[in-house]
Amino acid sequence: MDKLRIAIPKGRIGEDTVELFKKIKIGRSIDMKSRKLVFNDYENNIEFVLLKNADVITYVENGVADIGIVGKDMIIESKKDVYELHNLKFGYCQMCIAGKEDKEIYNSDSVLKVATKFTKSTKEYFENKGQEISIIKLNGSVELAPVLGLTDVIVDIVETGSTLKANGLKVLEKMYPVNSMLICNKISYRFKYEKINKIIKNIIEVEGDEIDD
Numbered sequence: 689m690d691k692l693r694i695a696i697p698k699g700r701i702g703e704d705t706v707e708l709f710k711k712i713k714i715g716r717s718i719d720m721k722s723r724k725l726v727f728n729d730y731e732n733n734i735e736f737v738l739l740k741n742a743d744v745i746t747y748v749e750n751g752v753a754d755i756g757i758v759g760k761d762m763i764i765e766s767k768k769d770v771y772e773l774h775n776l777k778f779g780y781c782q783m784c785i786a787g788k789e790d791k792e793i794y795n796s797d798s799v800l801k802v803a804t805k806f807t808k809s810t811k812e813y814f815e816n817k818g819q820e821i822s823i824i825k826l827n828g829s830v831e832l833a834p835v836l837g838l839t840d841v842i843v844d845i846v847e848t849g850s851t852l853k854a855n856g857l858k859v860l861e862k863m864y865p866v867n868s869m870l871i872c873n874k875i876s877y878r879f880k881y882e883k884i885n886k887i888i889k890n891i892i893e894v895e896g897d898e899i900d901d
């Protein structure tokens with residue numbers, strides 16, 4: 689049978705993914721603490737590759753990886769052409785507008801300055817709300833922007849809220865909920881259907897044993 693390549697993001701979602709994979713008895717050799725980026729599961733004929741969150745969809749869309757795990761925030765932002773096969777029960781957070789307490793978001797007389805990593809989805813969101821904005825793209829530590837006066841607000845994911853709190857910011861508006869998703873390359877789904885579906889079936893089975901939080 690053909691080898692399956694699975695893209696896993698580094699970081700929090702990656703750790704939850706590896707934990708889930710170990711429950712369904714795949715990817716036992718994956719060690720997130722090592723510097724290695726490729727891990728082989730010879731028994732199940734699966735190769736795992738560790739990537740940056742935002743690159744998982746690119747590898748899957750191009751068919752270099754057959755399936756991948758990624759946050760919905762990235763799917764919405766990238767608009768890439770992949771199948772969203774299964775909603776995973778982790779990576780829960782909210783895409784939010786945040787800023788200093790009482791900062792006004794909507795004002796037809798002024799242009800709101802927004803810092804974010806998620807430029808396309810932010811632009812679309814404010815367009816639908818009829819609020820004019822100017823976007824500053826940042827790659828991390830987005831919370832600093834309103835603190836130092838680079839922008840009025842940020843658009844970013846909020847999980848526990850501790851990063852906002854630690855920097856004196858508040859959620860001003862919740863935009864949409866985010867969780868992790870198992871995505872699949874469209875051609876891989878046709879040609880490796882059985883193997884991919886077996887993985888999803890096994891995931892659903894172990895998810896059934898867990899209590900939802």
Ligand code: PRP
Pocket residue numbers: 699827828829830844845846847848849850851852
């Ligand atoms: C995300 C996000 C926030 C933080 C929110 O960053 O950009 O900074 O998590 O989480 P919290 O509400 O639990 O504090 P991440 O740690 O993924 O790092 P990144 O900035 O490199 O994307």
